[in-house]
Amino acid sequence: MAHKNLKFGIQNGLNVARAGYTEDQILTACMLADKTGYDSIFYMDHTNVPQWKNATVLDPWVMLSAIAAVTNNVELGTCVTDAIRRHPSNIALAAITLDRVSKGRAILGIGAGEAQNLKEFCIPFEKPVSKWAEQIEVIKKLYHSNPDATVDYEGKYYRLEKACLQAPPIRKPHPPTYMASGGKRTLDLTGKLGEGWLPIGYTPELFEDHRIQIETAMDKYGRSQEDKDNFEMALDIDVYFSEDAEASWAKMKEAVKVSLFKPEILRVHGLKEIEGFDFVKYFTEYSMSDQSWIVKMREAATKIPDPIARSSTAVGTPEDIIPVFERFMEAGVNHFVIRFWGKNYFGSIDKFASHVMPALREKNKQKFG
Structure with a gap:
């Protein structure tokens, strides 16, 4: 799938929360990204991350509005908001409001939710995927609604009866x-x-395998050529600048393996299911108050071979990092959303913009002319 544009964004995720940056520092980093040629800024949506007691966890919609006020060029999105904690009308109105205050720069990143943000708040985690599908349909209907064009929706989990919002988004169609x-x-x-x-x-x-599944579905549902051409294959990826890639990798690799540990990785890389690990139970029961699951998972994850784990993460100097990105570009990524780790956050944003982005944009230009 040829794509004219290669995009780069920064993600205010666990990297920013764990470092405990102040709101002013976060806004400064976003202004820097806006000025140095990034295309987007994303913000994670978690209620908390109690495994890191000193982390600061903020509301993404409120923060993105603040970021909109101090930036001019970047698109702004959630990475990702979850469909279970809010009614779709709230999400639709938040996305429209962000779009309007940013003059047409909003993106809605949305997932089906996870136990971590729900269990301790006693929000039921039931039928997440079915609810998610309905939410997206409801949100899209509401984007185009107004008092003279109210909308109805009859789902299993959500219903609208002559419902409307009263602010059209700026981005077209939404x-x-x-x-x-x-x-x-x-x-x-x-x-x-x-x-x-x-x-x-x-x-x-894994990216390539799943990208092909999405493209197959687009054909199956008769999506237009324009839809296919404009579809963004994004990826939330970790970057850790270091003068000594090997030493840094040795410190990080256990954590990287844990983040990769999922049935789909084992399937694509032909790693026999790691004995006795119950993924379904892990994903439905795991919450921060139950540490036993984390211990079990860490033990199982260490069995992922080093080269496989390392291919998922960009560590080292710009020269070390460029090939990792090139390999993902070959797999079909056209929008990288980067979590920068390590001591010098502002320096990393700047270094990537001046030493990595130009090389990758050039490579993309050669490929697509």
């Missing part, structure tokens, strides 16, 4: 929906309903 998906059913839905895809914790092989 802010794009980037879906966070990584299973057969959710990838199929992404091809059916999404304008973009935004996964996290991938190797190039």
Whole structure:
């Protein structure tokens, strides 16, 4: 799928939360990204991350509004908001409001949700994928609603009766929906309903495998050529600048393996299911108050071979990092959303913009002319 543009964004995710940056520092980093040629800024949506007690976890919609006020060029999106904690009318109105205050720069990154943000708040985690599909349909209907054009929707989980919002988005036809998906059913839905895809914790092989599933679904649901051409294959990726890639990798590799540890990685890389690990139970029961699951998972994850784990993460000097990105570009990524780790956050944003982005943009130009 040829794509004219290669995009780069920064993600205010666990990297920023764990470092405990102040709101002013976050806004400064976003202004820097806006001035140095990045295309987008994303913000994670978590209620908390209690495994890191000193982290600061903020509301993404409020922060993105603040970021909109101090930037001019970058697109702004959630990475990702989840469909279970809010009614779709709230999400639609938040996305429209962000789009209007940013003069047409909003992106809605949305996923089906996870136990971590729900369990301790006693929000039921039931039928997440079915609810997610309905939410996206409801949100898209509401984008085009007004008092003279009210909308109805009859779903299993959500209903609208002559409902409307009273503010049209600026982006046409509406802010794009980037879906966070990584299973057969959710990838199929992404091809059916999404304008973009935004996964996290991938190797190039898994990205390619899942990208093909989305493209197949787009054909199946008769998406137009324009939809296919404009579809953004994004990826949330970690970058750690270091003068000594080997030493840094040795410190990080256990954590990287944990982030990659999922059935789809084992399938694509032909790693026999790691004995006795119950993924379904892990994903439905795991919450921060139950540490036993984390211990089990860490033990199992160490069995992922080093080269596979390393292909998912960019560590070292710009020269070390460029080939990692090139491999993902070959797998089909056209919008990189980067979490910068390490001591010098501002320096990393700047270094990537001046030493990595130009090389990759040039490479992309050669490929697509």
